Amino acid sequence: MQVKLLLVVACALIDPDGRVLIAQRPEGKAMGGLWEFPGGKMEPGERPEETLIRELSEELGIDVKEPCLAPFSFASHAYPDFHLLMPLYVCRRWEGLPQAKEHMALKWVWPKDLKDYPMPPADLPLVPMLRDLL
Numbered sequence: 001m002q003v004k005l006l007l008v009v010a011c012a013l014i015d016p017d018g019r020v021l022i023a024q025r026p027e028g029k030a031m032g033g034l035w036e037f038p039g040g041k042m043e044p045g046e047r048p049e050e051t052l053i054r055e056l057s058e059e060l061g062i063d064v065k066e067p068c069l070a071p072f073s074f075a076s077h078a079y080p081d082f083h084l085l086m087p088l089y090v091c092r093r094w095e096g097l098p099q100a101k102e103h104m105a106l107k108w109v110w111p112k113d114l115k116d117y118p119m120p121p122a123d124l125p126l127v128p129m130l131r132d133l134l
């Protein structure tokens, strides 16, 4: 059977104090209640940066300019029904106040405290990388 590759683009927004924004997935969805980095699936014809700018606007209501998106790392994880490939960008500059438009909640978290928030398994290797960055 051929494995389905899912391309999702995500972003660690970082505030001036060095905290990271995480967002809680809605109950009822796959991995509901877990905390994730805002972002979403690439749509046909999109570049990853375009996906992210669109998703950050839809999910958080913020406006991000492409030069403010810095490639940071990626997740590669085998879920039972697809393989997730997820580039993670960092962004320290945006316009607007992030609001939970599609998530249950948002939280600004110190990198050392990210371990206290249950995240999808794909995200777990990214946590120590962010801790080292910040």
Ligand SMILES: Nc1nc2c([nH]c(=O)n2[C@H]2C[C@H](O)[C@@H](COP(=O)(O)OP(=O)(O)OP(=O)(O)O)O2)c(=O)[nH]1
Pocket: 008, 009, 010, 029, 030, 031, 035, 036, 037, 038, 039, 040, 041, 084, 086, 120, 121, 122, 123
């Ligand atoms: N945005 C985001 N998605 C993640 C992370 N970690 C992780 O495993 N994922 C997975 C969850 C989903 O399977 C997929 C993201 O899809 P999505 O958020 O656009 O879509 P969804 O599951 O809400 O479903 P849909 O209703 O949009 O189809 O990637 C993460 O940190 N951020």
